[in-house]
Each structure stands twice: as C-alpha cells, then as structure tokens.
Amino acid sequence: MSLHTSDALWEAMRNPAFYPHTTHNIHVIHTHISTIFLTGTFAYKVKKPVNFGFLDFSQLADRQHYCEEEIRLNRRLAPQIYLEVVPIVQTGNTYQLGASATPDATIVEYAVKMRQFDPEQQLDKLLAADRLPLDCMDEMAARLTQFHQQAELAPTASAWGMPESILAPMQQNFAMLHQHLRAPDLAMRLSTLEAWTQQEYSRCHANLLQRRQNGHIRACHGDLHLGNIALIDGKITFFDGIEFSEALRWIDTASDTAFLLMDLEDRHQPAWANRLLNAWLNASGDYDALPVLNFYKVYRALVRAKVHALRLSQVHDTATRAECLQHIANYLNLADRYTQDRHPALLITHGLSGSGKSWGCRPLVEQWGYIQLRSDVERKRLAATPADNIYSPAMNARTYDRLAELATLALQHGYAVVVDATFLDITQRQRFQALAKQLHVAFLLLHFSGTPAQLQANIVQRQQVGNDASDADIAVLQQQLAHYKPLQDNEPCVTVRCHESLPLAQLQALLDCSEQPGVENAP
Incomplete structure (x- = not known):
C-alpha cells in the first residue's frame, strides 16, 4: 500500500469519482483543525492530525472518537444536518469513502x-x-435561551465552572499567543490584557462561584460565533459546537453568549x-451575567486572536499572513475596549399604557447600548402563576423593587440603563432619582405623552398583533387616567x-452637560 x-487524501477528495453520489462543484474549506469538502448535497469534515495542546487529533483513534462526539453533540443543535461518521479506506493507491470488503483495505481516516x-x-x-435583519436578534436570543435551558447541567462533583477552571483556558490563551506573537508591541498589549x-x-x-451554584454551567456550544450559525429551512440554526474539549464545552452560558456579542462587535455591528x-x-x-460579561468578552476576543495566530503558523503566502496579523490586531483592540471604564446614566420613562414607551426606547438600546428594563417583562417573571393579578398594588411594589435591584446591578457594572415603566407614582420616580444620586450617575426622565384616543388605539393594535409583553388593556388605561397626576x-x-422618535441629540446634550446626580430644569 502506498504511504x-x-x-x-485531500487531492483524492477533490475528485468527484471519490464519492458514491453525484457531486456539484466540489469546494474545499481549510481551518486550523479541519478540512471540509462541500460536494453539493453532502459535506464531509475531516479532522487534521494536529496537536495544539488544547486539542489532540494526532492519533486516528482520537479523530474517530471526536468525529463521533461531533455527531452526538451537534445533533442537539442541528439533527437535520449531522448524519453519520463514515470511514475513509485506502487500497493501494486508491482512497474510498465508506467501508470496503477488500481484504487489504485499511481505514486511514474518518469524516x-x-x-x-x-x-x-x-x-x-x-x-x-x-x-441579516436586526429583528433576527430576537429570534437568536430566544433560540440561545432555549438551548441553554435544555443543555445538561454540569455534574455537581465536577470541577467544570469552578473559577480556577474558568481561568485556566484564559491563561493557556495568553501562553500560546505570547509564543506566536513575538513583536514587542503585540507582546506588550498581551501583557496588559x-x-x-x-x-x-x-x-x-465570587460572581463566578455564584453562577455555578445557580446552575449556569452547562454543556454549551463553546464556539458560538456567526460563522457557526446559519438560516436553515428559515430557522436560526447553531452548528459546529466544540467536541474536542470538555473544558471548553462545560462552561458558563454567559461565556457562550459573550462570544456571539463579541463577534457582532468585531464586525462593527453594535446595534x-x-x-x-x-x-x-x-x-x-x-442579569447576573452583567458583572462577568466583559470578562468573558475579553477572553472570547483572545480566543479568536489565538485561532488566527495558529493559522499564521500554517500559512506562508504574504497576503494570507498579513490578513491573519490584521485580524489579531483587531481582536486585541476590541479586547482592550472591553477593559475601559464606562460612564453610565439612568433614564426612566413616564407615561400611560399605550404611549409608546417600549418602542420609543429602542434607539437607546440599539444605538447607545442601554440596558432596557421592562416592567412588563419583569412583572410576569415575578408572577407565580399566569392567573395572578399582575397589576395589583402588591405586584406593582414588587415589580418596582425588582427594577431598582436590576438597575443598581447594571449601573454598578458600567451599563447605562433605561427603566421602562409607567412611573405614575411620584414616590417611585423620586426613588430612582435618589438611586442615580447615590451611584453618582446622570439621571433623566422621558415623558411619553398622547391623547386618550391615541393611547386606546395603540393598545388595541398591540393586542391584535399579540407579540408584546404588555398585557395592559383598555380597563388598565381607564384606571390610570382616573388617577393620573x-x-x-x-x-x-x-x-x-x-409616534415621534426620541430626540437623541437633545438627550445627548443634556446628559453631556448634566452635573451629577441629575439633569435639572430640562425642557
């Protein structure tokens, strides 16, 4: 048999005759750990015989094992894509896909x-x-939440998710990056990070320990960037989750989410x-992810920098090397941005049901990066059963307590916040203004106004569409109008x-010139 x-093998797999089915324009994709052959109907992924420390594919038996793991794990995400592991055999000078009855055939690879x-x-x-429409992010969030809630919890007796286990791969990243990036400026930036x-x-x-105790360490995807997500049959589909390392898979769900957020920001799509x-x-x-989110985002940016550093060691042409170095520099810049101090502000809304508060606050979220805390969402989360009277005075008090708690958490960790609620009670407005003063952040109130006819029309339209968290109906509005001050x-x-947009320029000017704790006498 030939060596x-x-x-x-890769040359053989470029040949249509290698496959037992019709092919169309075979296309080959190389990554630092795999080679993928797109044949038209099927794709075949072959693991490279490499050992990078954090993964070891050097032995055939290991590659077979991790092919089987890839099928098992990714069927959780995309069962319609992941079909089977097939052997690749060699007989003489010929490679064949699938088992062979020939006595001298030898399995040399798996796909x-x-x-x-x-x-x-x-x-x-x-x-x-x-x-990619912006509202696709809502479906993405729903899919991600569902996957994490269904993913297996880390065993209590395991070390997965312990703070030391979280830090270890971060330290390994730095060691590998220092090994591959010898330029003094890059080395200095790495040391700072x-x-x-x-x-x-x-x-x-302590936050990391608490997250483990609260059940956030699960069998996650582990490599969740946009290149591993697709629209398949019209649905957001995750694929190519990590199979080669339990340490990189049994992780905090916030780390999975941070990877995706970092990737969007790297692609200059903050909205x-x-x-x-x-x-x-x-x-x-x-919301308890907020204190650790930037910690994970720095890690994820450096994971991608490491991938390009490893690729740099495998390529020799000048253009590809320059591209790898540019990616590395971009990820280091992004990681550095996550380490910078931020100057948050606290905004609250005021207005009757149907005045457009949630819709009106959207630019604060998408353009300015505010965390929008919606009373409608948190009120339902607090309700023990759907039958609870979620607009009772007691539930109102609990809801505002929860909003204050979440606002404090977010502000303390550098996130600007808009609290989206009616705030018809002056004592609640004063409470949040006092919170801003206590935390030394700017404060502003957004008053949403409309005629009773406009408010009623908006509520009716919202009920007809049926995709909003608010359950406030005309009866709730009538009660608010009767007691409005x-x-x-x-x-x-x-x-x-x-129906008017937020005056963002005016808001920015007021926040810029405000003397903490608040903006006084704003128009």
Missing part, C-alpha cells in the same frame, strides 16, 4: 458526513451582505449586539409625543 498522507446547506446562509455572510484578566478574575471570583444582549436578558432573565415642574424630563 498515506493528508495531502494525498463527519453532513447535509450540506447553502454557505451563503451563514450569518456572517448574511450580515456582510446586509441581509493578561494583567487585566487576572485582576478582573479576582474581582468577579445587532445591543439588540441581542437586551433580547437575551429579557428571555433568560440572567402630571409631573412636577422640577422633575428633569424630556417630552416625547406619541
């Missing part, structure tokens, strides 16, 4: 066989082509990242009329 080499989908439907391609990571680890050690973060927080209720003259507010 088997990866190059010889993951997948149903091929249109690569142009990958979310990185759709985003680059301006074909490494020191920040160690300091931040110490700061959020998509901001919309996704808010939709994910609404769907999951995992206007804002006090000394309350710092900006008025937004029904």
Whole structure:
C-alpha cells in the first residue's frame, strides 16, 4: 500500500469519482483543525492530525472518537444536518469513502458526513451582505435561551465552572499567543490584557462561584460565533459546537453568549449586539451575567486572536499572513475596549399604557447600548402563576423593587440603563432619582405623552398583533387616567409625543452637560 498522507487524501477528495453520489462543484474549506469538502448535497469534515495542546487529533483513534462526539453533540443543535461518521479506506493507491470488503483495505481516516446547506446562509455572510435583519436578534436570543435551558447541567462533583477552571483556558490563551506573537508591541498589549484578566478574575471570583451554584454551567456550544450559525429551512440554526474539549464545552452560558456579542462587535455591528444582549436578558432573565460579561468578552476576543495566530503558523503566502496579523490586531483592540471604564446614566420613562414607551426606547438600546428594563417583562417573571393579578398594588411594589435591584446591578457594572415603566407614582420616580444620586450617575426622565384616543388605539393594535409583553388593556388605561397626576415642574424630563422618535441629540446634550446626580430644569 502506498504511504498515506493528508495531502494525498485531500487531492483524492477533490475528485468527484471519490464519492458514491453525484457531486456539484466540489469546494474545499481549510481551518486550523479541519478540512471540509462541500460536494453539493453532502459535506464531509475531516479532522487534521494536529496537536495544539488544547486539542489532540494526532492519533486516528482520537479523530474517530471526536468525529463521533461531533455527531452526538451537534445533533442537539442541528439533527437535520449531522448524519453519520463514515470511514475513509485506502487500497493501494486508491482512497474510498465508506467501508470496503477488500481484504487489504485499511481505514486511514474518518469524516463527519453532513447535509450540506447553502454557505451563503451563514450569518456572517448574511450580515456582510446586509441581509441579516436586526429583528433576527430576537429570534437568536430566544433560540440561545432555549438551548441553554435544555443543555445538561454540569455534574455537581465536577470541577467544570469552578473559577480556577474558568481561568485556566484564559491563561493557556495568553501562553500560546505570547509564543506566536513575538513583536514587542503585540507582546506588550498581551501583557496588559493578561494583567487585566487576572485582576478582573479576582474581582468577579465570587460572581463566578455564584453562577455555578445557580446552575449556569452547562454543556454549551463553546464556539458560538456567526460563522457557526446559519438560516436553515428559515430557522436560526447553531452548528459546529466544540467536541474536542470538555473544558471548553462545560462552561458558563454567559461565556457562550459573550462570544456571539463579541463577534457582532468585531464586525462593527453594535446595534445587532445591543439588540441581542437586551433580547437575551429579557428571555433568560440572567442579569447576573452583567458583572462577568466583559470578562468573558475579553477572553472570547483572545480566543479568536489565538485561532488566527495558529493559522499564521500554517500559512506562508504574504497576503494570507498579513490578513491573519490584521485580524489579531483587531481582536486585541476590541479586547482592550472591553477593559475601559464606562460612564453610565439612568433614564426612566413616564407615561400611560399605550404611549409608546417600549418602542420609543429602542434607539437607546440599539444605538447607545442601554440596558432596557421592562416592567412588563419583569412583572410576569415575578408572577407565580399566569392567573395572578399582575397589576395589583402588591405586584406593582414588587415589580418596582425588582427594577431598582436590576438597575443598581447594571449601573454598578458600567451599563447605562433605561427603566421602562409607567412611573405614575411620584414616590417611585423620586426613588430612582435618589438611586442615580447615590451611584453618582446622570439621571433623566422621558415623558411619553398622547391623547386618550391615541393611547386606546395603540393598545388595541398591540393586542391584535399579540407579540408584546404588555398585557395592559383598555380597563388598565381607564384606571390610570382616573388617577393620573402630571409631573412636577422640577422633575428633569424630556417630552416625547406619541409616534415621534426620541430626540437623541437633545438627550445627548443634556446628559453631556448634566452635573451629577441629575439633569435639572430640562425642557
């Protein structure tokens, strides 16, 4: 038998005669750990015989095992794609896909066989082509939350999710990056990020322990960036989750989410990242992720830098090497941005049901990166059963307590917040203004106004569409109107009329010139 080499196999797999089915324009994709052959109907993924420390595919038995693991794990995400593991045999000078009855045939490799989908439907391609609608982030958040809630919990006796286990791969990243990036400027930037990571680890050690105790360490995807998500049969579909390392798979659900947020920001799409973060927080209720999110985002940026550093060691042409180095520099820049101090502000809304508060606050979320805390969402989360009277005085009090708790958490960790509620009671407005003063952040009130007829029409339309968290109906509005008291003259507010957009320039000017704790005498 002729000597088997990866190059010889790859050459054979470029030939349509290799496959027992019709092929169309065979296309080959190389990553630092795999080679994928797109044949038209099916895709075949062959693992490279490499050992990078964090993964070891050097032995055939290991590659077979991890092919089987890839099928098992990714069927949780995309059972319609992941089909089977098929052997590749060599007889003499000939390679064959599938088992062979020939006595001298030898299995030399294994491939993951997948149903091929249109690569142009990958979310990185759709985003680059301006074909990924912003509201797709809502579906993404729902899908991500569902996957994490269904994913297996880390065994209590395991070390997965312990703070030391979280820090270990971060330290390994730095070691590998220092090994591959010898330029003095890059080495200095890496050292700065490494020191920040160690300091931040110490700061959020208790948060990490609490997240493990609260059940956030699960069998996650592990490599959740836009290149591993596609629209398949019209649905958001995750694929290519990590199979080669339990340590990189049994992780905090916030780390999975942070990877995706970082990837959107790296692609200069902050509105998509901001919309996704808010939709994910609404769907999951995992606001306790906020204290550790930037810690994970720095890690994820450096994971991608490491991938390009490893690729740099495998390529020799000048253009590809320059591209890898540019990606590395971009990820280091992004990681550095996550370490910078932020100057948050606290905004609250004021207005009757149907005045457009939630819709009106959307630019604050998408363009400015605010965390939008919706009373409608948190009120339902607090309700023990759907039959509870969620608009009772007792539930109102609990809801505002929860909003104050979440606002404090977000502000303390550098996130600007808009609390989206009616705030018809002046004592609640004063409470949140006092909170802003206590935390030394700017404060502003957004007053949403409309005629009773406009408010009723908006509520009716909302009920007909049926896709909003608010259950406030005409009866709730009538009760609000009967007890309505206007804002006090000394309350710092900006008025937004029904169906008008937020005056962002005015808001920015007021926040810029405000003396903490609040904006006084705003128009």
